[in-house]
Amino acid sequence: MRVVTGEEMGNVDRYAIEALGMPGAMLMENAGRAVAERLLAHYGADERFLVLIGTGNNGGDGFVIARTLKDMGRSVDICLIPPEEKLKGDAKWHKELYERAGYTWAAFDPVFFQKADVVVDALLGTGISGAIREPYREIIQAVNEAEADVVAVDLPSGIPGDDSPVPEDALVADRTITLQQPKLSYYTYPGRAFYGETEIVPIGIPPRALDKTVSTQRAVWMPADVNAHWQPRSADSHKGTHGKVGIIAGSETMPGAAALTAGAAVNAGAGLTTVNAPRAVMPTVAAHVTEATYFARDDKIEPFYENKDGIAIGPGIGFGVQGRETLATLIDHFKGPLIIDADGLHMLTEMLENVREREHPLIITPHPGEMAALIDATPGEVNRRRFEVAETFAREYGVYVVLKGPCTLVATPGGETWINDTGNAGLAKGGSGDVLTGMMLAFVARYGEVQPAVSTAVHLHGYCADDLLQRGVPAETMTASQIVQALPDALMAVDRWH
Numbered sequence: 001m002r003v004v005t006g007e008e009m010g011n012v013d014r015y016a017i018e019a020l021g022m023p024g025a026m027l028m029e030n031a032g033r034a035v036a037e038r039l040l041a042h043y044g045a046d047e048r049f050l051v052l053i054g055t056g057n058n059g060g061d062g063f064v065i066a067r068t069l070k071d072m073g074r075s076v077d078i079c080l081i082p083p084e085e086k087l088k089g090d091a092k093w094h095k096e097l098y099e100r101a102g103y104t105w106a107a108f109d110p111v112f113f114q115k116a117d118v119v120v121d122a123l124l125g126t127g128i129s130g131a132i133r134e135p136y137r138e139i140i141q142a143v144n145e146a147e148a149d150v151v152a153v154d155l156p157s158g159i160p161g162d163d164s165p166v167p168e169d170a171l172v173a174d175r176t177i178t179l180q181q182p183k184l185s186y187y188t189y190p191g192r193a194f195y196g197e198t199e200i201v202p203i204g205i206p207p208r209a210l211d212k213t214v215s216t217q218r219a220v221w222m223p224a225d226v227n228a229h230w231q232p233r234s235a236d237s238h239k240g241t242h243g244k245v246g247i248i249a250g251s252e253t254m255p256g257a258a259a260l261t262a263g264a265a266v267n268a269g270a271g272l273t274t275v276n277a278p279r280a281v282m283p284t285v286a287a288h289v290t291e292a293t294y295f296a297r298d299d300k301i302e303p304f305y306e307n308k309d310g311i312a313i314g315p316g317i318g319f320g321v322q323g324r325e326t327l328a329t330l331i332d333h334f335k336g337p338l339i340i341d342a343d344g345l346h347m348l349t350e351m352l353e354n355v356r357e358r359e360h361p362l363i364i365t366p367h368p369g370e371m372a373a374l375i376d377a378t379p380g381e382v383n384r385r386r387f388e389v390a391e392t393f394a395r396e397y398g399v400y401v402v403l404k405g406p407c408t409l410v411a412t413p414g415g416e417t418w419i420n421d422t423g424n425a426g427l428a429k430g431g432s433g434d435v436l437t438g439m440m441l442a443f444v445a446r447y448g449e450v451q452p453a454v455s456t457a458v459h460l461h462g463y464c465a466d467d468l469l470q471r472g473v474p475a476e477t478m479t480a481s482q483i484v485q486a487l488p489d490a491l492m493a494v495d496r497w498h
Contacts, residue, residue, distance in 0.1 A: 002210055003218040004181045006126025006161020011213040016205045024090040027203060032064020034201040035153055035177045043118055048075040050116035054123040055082050060091030061153050062122025063098045070103050077112050078105035113146045121152040121171055126161035132169055140171045152176040155183050156194045163188045163387055170194055179203050187407040187419050217416040221455040227497045229452035242271030243445025246304055248313040255281040257316025257434050259288040260480050264438025266291045267487040276304050301326050309445035310337040314344025315434040337361040337444045341437040345370040355397050361450045363400040371403055391417055400450055410455050418455045423462025424469055431480030436461045460490045
């Protein structure tokens with residue numbers, strides 16, 4: 001599902017109107033009716049609606065919503081916020097149609113909140129940027145303080161359609177009904193917190209309008225995408241056909257990192273998993289992952305990476321000289337997919353020119369702090385422009401960037417960005433990133449295609465956390481080990497999606 005900014009959606013609308021000949025008033029009718037249908041589905045016949053209408057397309061949608069609800073016999077009050085002479089074009093046309101249908105509207109008065117069960121926000125559309133001006137700021141504050149349910153049309157008023165800063169006094173919706181395509185701000189924080197429960201409704205714009213006008217390739221990786229790229233195990237397969245993977249992880253103070261990464265790789269289906277760890281911690285790791293084989297950290301690295309279909313390095317290895325030498329050797333000489341995580345990322349800042357020259361797939365998996373170190377920024381700066389940071393780094397260095405966090409991003413060297421929409425705060429625990437690395441490694445070695453493998457691993461990692469939450473495991477007590485244990489159910493779910 002393609003994700004757009006407010007500006008890009010405006011270009012899509014214009015193409016549909018000007019190039020495809022779709023009347024703007026018709027698109028507005030489609031949008032308003034689609035929202036009204038969802039309102040009718042969510043709220044009962046006794047609920048009283050208050051529709052707050054601003055200028056622009058969002059206001060025009062509001063008149064269609066109100067007219068449709070009234071046509072269906074629902075109780076609706078309408079408040080037009082700007083002077084009516086400010087309504088232009090299709091919005092003005094729909095206001096006049098609303099009036100010709102015999103319906104009335106009023107200027108805003110806070111008294112309307114006292115009898116409203118549902119407030120419909122059709123105030124400000126995707127064109128908003130910066131501070132919210134009066135009278136909208138005061139009205140939005142009143143909406144936020146009201147006891148009624150608040151439903152936003154397309155996106156909550158005041159929230160930008162891109163990853164621009166969110167005004168502190170933006171509208172907080174209980175539910176948002178987004179038109180045609182999801183907007184970028186839904187996949188950023190704090191923006192997403194303002195949306196509430198969100199659904200997307202089509203308004204009849206053909207895909208051609210999107211393809212012709214939106215050059216960015218941003219989309220959500222959905223269960224259908226997982227399904228389309230999934231490779232079931234054939235009856236005549238053997239361990240060699242499902243990926244021989246190597247994991248360089250763990251140290252005397254962090255043996256668990258190796259155990260979690262290896263356990264995830266085994267449970268995600270890797271055919272043969274070999275762990276490179278200090279000799280002293282091998283018994284500890286092996287006690288948790290009996291299915292793996294082991295290779296002593298002190299031995300030469302070349303025999304370890306020979307004949308591997310993928311290697312992951314970094315979880316819990318520390319910052320010693322040997323780790324740096326191993327990482328540099330793999331970047332320069334390993335001819336398969338290489339995943340760099342955790343401590344490996346901290347050492348990578350010294351090797352970026354080597355990365356730029358590498359010909360084989362390289363995947364980095366930073367959280368915002370690790371990404372900040374790679375680009376000499378702060379974590380706050382990374383979070384304020386997550387899409388730009390991930391996409392720029394991926395193109396500049398020719399790598400796959402898995403920028404972790406809520407709505408983890410997978411940015412590719414070719415300019416695509418895939419957005420994950422699974423997972424919850426239970427993943428905000430030490431070790432969950434190690435589990436993700438192991439899953440990615442297993443899938444990369446099995447798939448052959450890097451991006452589908454990585455995006456599927458991210459999706460199922462979040463799916464495991466969501467499944468645990470639904471089964472009664474609180475986010476506070478959720479552990480990385482439980483994510484590994486939940487993998488069998490996640491893979492069974494993939495089989496059900498077929």
